[in-house]
Amino acid sequence: MARLTPAEEMRLLTKVSKLYYEENLTQDEIMARLHLSRSKVSRLLQQARDVGIIKITVLSPPGLYPELERELETRYHLQEAVVIESRQPEAQQVVSREIGTAAAHYMLRTLEDHDVIGISWGTALSHMVAALQPRRVPDAHVVQIIGGLGKPEAEVHATDLCRRLAQLLQCKLTLLPAPGIVDHEQVKSVILSDSHVRHAFELFPQITVAYVGIGAPTPDSVLIRDGTILTWQEVNELIVKGAVGDIALRFFDDNGHPIYSEIDRRVIGISLEQLRQVRRVVGVAGGPQKVAVLRGALRGGLINVLITDHVTAGRLLEKEHQGIPAIKGETNVVS
Amino acid sequence: MARLTPAEEMRLLTKVSKLYYEENLTQDEIMARLHLSRSKVSRLLQQARDVGIIKITVLSPPGLYPELERELETRYHLQEAVVIESRQPEAQQVVSREIGTAAAHYMLRTLEDHDVIGISWGTALSHMVAALQPRRVPDAHVVQIIGGLGKPEAEVHATDLCRRLAQLLQCKLTLLPAPGIVDHEQVKSVILSDSHVRHAFELFPQITVAYVGIGAPTPDSVLIRDGTILTWQEVNELIVKGAVGDIALRFFDDNGHPIYSEIDRRVIGISLEQLRQVRRVVGVAGGPQKVAVLRGALRGGLINVLITDHVTAGRLLEKEHQGIPAIKGETNVVS
DNA sequence: TTTATTACTGAAAAATTTTTCACTTTTGTT
DNA sequence: AACAAAAGTGAAAAATTTTTCAGTAATAAA
Numbered sequence: 192m193a194r195l196t197p198a199e200e201m202r203l204l205t206k207v208s209k210l211y212y213e214e215n216l217t218q219d220e221i222m223a224r225l226h227l228s229r230s231k232v233s234r235l236l237q238q239a240r241d242v243g244i245i246k247i248t249v250l251s252p253p254g255l256y257p258e259l260e261r262e263l264e265t266r267y268h269l270q271e272a273v274v275i276e277s278r279q280p281e282a283q284q285v286v287s288r289e290i291g292t293a294a295a296h297y298m299l300r301t302l303e304d305h306d307v308i309g310i311s312w313g314t315a316l317s318h319m320v321a322a323l324q325p326r327r328v329p330d331a332h333v334v335q336i337i338g339g340l341g342k343p344e345a346e347v348h349a350t351d352l353c354r355r356l357a358q359l360l361q362c363k364l365t366l367l368p369a370p371g372i373v374d375h376e377q378v379k380s381v382i383l384s385d386s387h388v389r390h391a392f393e394l395f396p397q398i399t400v401a402y403v404g405i406g407a408p409t410p411d412s413v414l415i416r417d418g419t420i421l422t423w424q425e426v427n428e429l430i431v432k433g434a435v436g437d438i439a440l441r442f443f444d445d446n447g448h449p450i451y452s453e454i455d456r457r458v459i460g461i462s463l464e465q466l467r468q469v470r471r472v473v474g475v476a477g478g479p480q481k482v483a484v485l486r487g488a489l490r491g492g493l494i495n496v497l498i499t500d501h502v503t504a505g506r507l508l509e510k511e512h513q514g515i516p517a518i519k520g521e522t523n524v525v526s
Numbered sequence: 527m528a529r530l531t532p533a534e535e536m537r538l539l540t541k542v543s544k545l546y547y548e549e550n551l552t553q554d555e556i557m558a559r560l561h562l563s564r565s566k567v568s569r570l571l572q573q574a575r576d577v578g579i580i581k582i583t584v585l586s587p588p589g590l591y592p593e594l595e596r597e598l599e600t601r602y603h604l605q606e607a608v609v610i611e612s613r614q615p616e617a618q619q620v621v622s623r624e625i626g627t628a629a630a631h632y633m634l635r636t637l638e639d640h641d642v643i644g645i646s647w648g649t650a651l652s653h654m655v656a657a658l659q660p661r662r663v664p665d666a667h668v669v670q671i672i673g674g675l676g677k678p679e680a681e682v683h684a685t686d687l688c689r690r691l692a693q694l695l696q697c698k699l700t701l702l703p704a705p706g707i708v709d710h711e712q713v714k715s716v717i718l719s720d721s722h723v724r725h726a727f728e729l730f731p732q733i734t735v736a737y738v739g740i741g742a743p744t745p746d747s748v749l750i751r752d753g754t755i756l757t758w759q760e761v762n763e764l765i766v767k768g769a770v771g772d773i774a775l776r777f778f779d780d781n782g783h784p785i786y787s788e789i790d791r792r793v794i795g796i797s798l799e800q801l802r803q804v805r806r807v808v809g810v811a812g813g814p815q816k817v818a819v820l821r822g823a824l825r826g827g828l829i830n831v832l833i834t835d836h837v838t839a840g841r842l843l844e845k846e847h848q849g850i851p852a853i854k855g856e857t858n859v860v861s
Numbered sequence: 862t863t864t865a866t867t868a869c870t871g872a873a874a875a876a877t878t879t880t881t882c883a884c885t886t887t888t889g890t891t
Numbered sequence: 892a893a894c895a896a897a898a899g900t901g902a903a904a905a906a907t908t909t910t911t912c913a914g915t916a917a918t919a920a921a
Contacts, residue, residue, distance in 0.1 A: 199631045201587050202608075208584040209592050218908065224605055226636035228871050233909055239584075246583045249543040249574075252536050257544050270559055273537075296534045301561035552877065563901050568879055866919070871912105878907065885900070891893090 204239045211236055212245060259504040263497060266508065267489040270471060273297055273498045277477065280502035284314075286478040291318025294402065294475040294498045302328055302360075307397045309336040309461065310356060311439040312349040312371070313404020315475040320356050331362035334394045336401060337439040337460030338371035340420050367391040369459045371440055372420060376456050383459070395461055401469045403494065405476035406437040407484050425454055436484025438466065438474075438493060445483075447491010463493060471496060477503040536579075542567060543574045594839040598832060601843065602824040605806060608632055608833045612812065615837035619649075621813040626653025629737065629810040629833045637663055637695075642732045644671040644796070645691060646774040647684040647706070648739020650810040655691050666697035669729045671736060672774040672795030673706035675755050702726040704794045706775055707755060711791050718794070730796055736804045738829065740811035741772040742819050760789055771819025773801065773809075773828060780818075782826010798828060806831060812838040 207225065210216045211232075216224070218232040227235070239245045251257045256274040263272035275293045279285040294315065310316065310333060335353040350366050357364035368391075369382045382388055406412060408426045426434075429452060433444040440458045442450045449455070449463045466472060474494030476485055481499075485507055488494050499507075542560065545551045546567075551559070553567040562570070574580045586592045591609040598607035610628045614620040629650065645651065645668060670688040685701050692699035703726075704717045717723055741747060743761045761769075764787060768779040775793045777785045784790070784798045801807060809829030811820055816834075820842055823829050834842075 198589070199635070202590050203635070205584065205586050205590050205592050206595065209586075209596065212582045212584055214596070217906085219906090226638065229907095230871060230909080231869095234869095237909085244585060244587070246585065247547045248581045248583075249540065249547055250579060250581065251540050251544075252579070254533070255537050255540050257540050260541065261544065261549070300534070300538070303561065553879095554877075564877095565879080565901060566899095569899095572879085862921100864919100864921075866917100868915100868917075870915075873913105874909100874911070876907100876909065878905100880903100880905070882903085883901100885898105887898075888896085890895080 201244075204235055204242065204244050207232060207235045208239045208245050256501050256504065259501060259508065262508050263489075263504060267497070268492065268495070269489075269497055270495045272496070272504070274501050274504040275499075277500035277502060280477075280500050281479055283478040283480060286500050286503075287314045287476075288318045288322075290475055290477045290498055290500060291315045291320075292322040294319040294473070295322040295324070297473065297496075297498055298402070299324065299326065301400070302326070302331065303399075304328060304330045305332075305399075307332045307334060307394065307399045308356070309334050309395070309398040309401035309403075309469065310349070310353050311337050311401070311403040311460075312340055312352060313406065313475070315477070316352060316402055316404045317348075319402065319475060320352055320359070323356070323359050325359045325361075327361045329362055331360050332365065332394075333357040333360065333362060334365045334398060335367040335391060336395065336398070336403075336466075337458075338367050338369040340371040340440075365391050365394055367460065371460060372454070372458050374457070376453075379457055379459055388459070395465050396468060398469045400471040400473065401461075401466060402473045402475060403438045403466070405474055405481060405484050405488055405494075406440075407480040408434060408436055408442075409480050412480075421454070428452065429454065435487045436481075438463070438488060441466075443487055443491060443493065445487050445490070447487045447489070447493045466493065473498065479503075479506075482506045539570055539574045539577065539579050542570045543580050546571055547580060591836050591839065594836060594843065597843050598824075598839060602832075603827065603830070604824075604832055605830045607831070607839070609836050609839040610834075612835035612837060615812075615835055616814055618813040618815060621835050621838075622649045622811075623653045623657075625810055625812045625833055625835060626650045626655075627657040629654040629808070630657035630659070632808065632831075632833055633737070634659065634661065636735070637661070637666065638734075639663060639665045640667075641734045642667045642669060642729065643691070644669050644730070644733040644736035644738075644804065645684070645688050646672050646736070646738040646795075647675055647687060648741065648810070650812075651687060651737055651739045652683075654737065654810060655687055655694070658691070658694050660694045660696075662696045664697055666695050667700065667729075668692040668695065668697060669700045669733060670702040670726060671730065671733070671738075671801075672793075673702050673704040675706040675775075700726050700729055702795065706795060707789070707793050709792070711788075714792055714794055723794070730800050731803060733804050735806040735808065736796075736801060737808045737810060738773045738801070740809055740816060740819050740823055740829075741775075742815040743769060743771055743777075744815050747815075756789070763787065764789065770822045771816075773798070773823060776801075778822055778826060778828065780822050780825070782822045782824070782828045801828065808833065814838075814841075817841045 207221055210221050218229060221232050222229050254276045259274045260272040263269055273293055275289055277286050277289050308331060333353050333356050335349055337349055339350045340348050349371065353364060353366055368387050373379050373382065408430055429442050429450060432450050432452060434442040434450045435445055439460050441455065441463045443463060444450055472494045473496040474488055475498045477499040482503060542556055545556050553564060556567050557564050589611045594609045595607040598604055608628055610624055612621050612624050643666060668688050668691050670684055672684055674685045675683050684706065688699060688701055703722050708714050743765055764777050764785060767785050767787060769777040769785045770780055774795050776798045778798065779785055807829045808831040809823055810833045812834040817838060
């Protein structure tokens with residue numbers, strides 16, 4: 192109601208701030224006490240925050256990397272980034288396990304009653320399921336989004352992962368009873384006519400959250416290791432075409448753009464386009480080999496939650512060839 | 527929805543805190559982002575504050591004494607204390623002026639449209655009015671609560687104060703056209719029969735805020751100085767009875783209890799009991815001589831807003847003969 | 862001076878946050 | 892293992908805070 196001198200204003204600012212933040216009075220009580228209007232108190236507090244009379248600090252306990260998370264989230268338009276501290280950040284196996292554990296916690300934290308959970312495949316996801324504490328969520332639904340990998344007779348990995356997960360959650364389960372990749376396109380169309388397979392495919396649009404591993408095309412990757420899934424020659428072809436890695440056997444380049452090829456047509460599983468329709472795609476990956484792929488996946492908006500380790504996170508935030516920003520409109524739906 | 531490990535909980539706490547306090551997301555946005563329930567986010571923030579992850583500091587600019595104010599308010603159940611920094615805290619005259627200025631600011635800040643303002647008398651109040659910036663508050667009402675002091679022909683001070691104040695506020699004015707103290711009780715009853723005087727008295731219960739000076743019975747006080755108001759002998763009598771000072775010529779002791787006497791019966795003005803009925807009584811006083819009286823007034827709950835200087839404030843907070851607390855139920859109504 | 866612009870106000874509306882409540886899960890105890 | 896107690900949960904209600912709005916006062920410009 193009045194015109195105040197700067198000094199008097201300062202005193203009022205300080206006083207209101209103290210009463211609010213130190214004495215925990217409500218703004219109403221302060222208003223009564225100091226004979227101000229409700230709005231004035233609110234505005235005063237706002238001003239005090241702006242001017243710096245009120246200082247709010249959030250301290251991060253050691254072992255947490257909220258700044259890295261924050262930067263990743265901002266830079267790549269992520270819904271959330273989870274960065275854990277790795278004890279052996281260069282050891283692919285160790286990192287995968289650590290990240291898998293973090294992913295399990297993340298799942299536990301974010302799981303909702305009617306979630307339809309798409310699961311791909313990979314070491315990290317495997318560790319995730321291994322680390323997951325059992326929890327009854329009967330209305331959830333686990334859906335396999337890529338066929339079991341490797342030769343038909345070995346089609347265990349992806350399928351198994353889903354089965355174990357569904358068991359831990361005691362929830363519904365839809366498997367994709369097919370190999371992840373077949374030898375000829377014709378075989379694929381035959382398989383796709385199977386009603387079970389079709390059933391899984393039809394569920395893709397209903398997936399509310401997908402957990403995906405991210406593959407790097409290195410010689411020792413599981414993909415190539417024993418030649419059962421892809422040959423080194425095939426992978427090389429893809430690399431020549433610009434591939435930096437894959438999500439559920441869908442290869443993509445530096446910018447997350449899909450790389451179509453003969454190989455792609457032989458894959459039985461969700462497409463990158465379909466994956467992009469999923470509201471929440473959680474990428475679970477870390478370790479030195481994954482940096483390049485992750486960068487592509489992030490740039491292309493193929494994932495919108497990232498679970499990784501602090502070293503990988505740091506690398507993903509390095510200037511990167513003069514920071515080409517993630518392309519607008521290609522990001523997954525967020526809200 | 528989930529059971530979290532302590533480490534994971536820490537991360538969540540930190541993350542939520544950062545998003546809320548550093549990114550300024552709403553709890554709703556955080557909920558969407560982190561897939562938590564609205565309540566959970568609120569509780570998490572509460573917890574983070576409790577645990578100390580979030581630290582809120584209010585820094586007081588130099589020259590302000592929010593701690594002293596706070597302590598005074600708490601110790602003496604005050605609605606508000608205003609402590610200003612005095613440049614010459616031992617010089618009664620200087621302090622009075624400084625405090626008067628502070629009181630003017632306080633009035634400007636808290637003045638409301640329909641306030642009925644009771645005004646007593648004193649050096650500090652005089653400075654207050656002198657320092658007051660003009661401000662039109664036509665519905666306010668200034669009421670003189672103690673007769674003009676001294677001999678009838680000198681009855682200027684209190685009256686004048688009120689008149690000047692009313693002019694500055696361009697508001698209604700009710701004077702108490704009588705001396706503050708008369709020679710004989712009989713004279714008083716005659717005066718009280720005057721309709722103007724009665725009018726002022728009838729307004730006392732409607733006073734919403736009273737500004738009162740606080741008198742110390744020292745030889746150089748204006749009260750005694752020229753012998754026009756009280757003689758040293760009269761004052762001495764009061765001191766013997768335990769008086770530490772007065773508010774509007776109503777003397778009281780260490781604990782703010784009124785001291786009744788022949789003198790008291792000759793005073794024309796508000797009584798301490800009536801003053802106590804006033805929702806807000808602002809005591810304006812400081813300087814070395816006022817410490818003892820102020821202590822009495824504060825202990826007795828005779829005032830519930832105090833405007834003083836930092837040295838006096840400090841003295842008022844000294845242990846005081848093993849801190850007899852202000853007596854409950856004797857305090858003025860606060861809300 | 863008068864006028865136009867800007868800033869500021871309090872009340873009410875809208876938005877946000879906290880608490881309550883009814884219920885479920887976990888944990889500790891017999 | 893069965894049970895009771897305690898802790899934790901989300902939805903809704905209640906409380907609190909912020910913003911909007913319409914109007915007023917202060918300041919700047921003419």
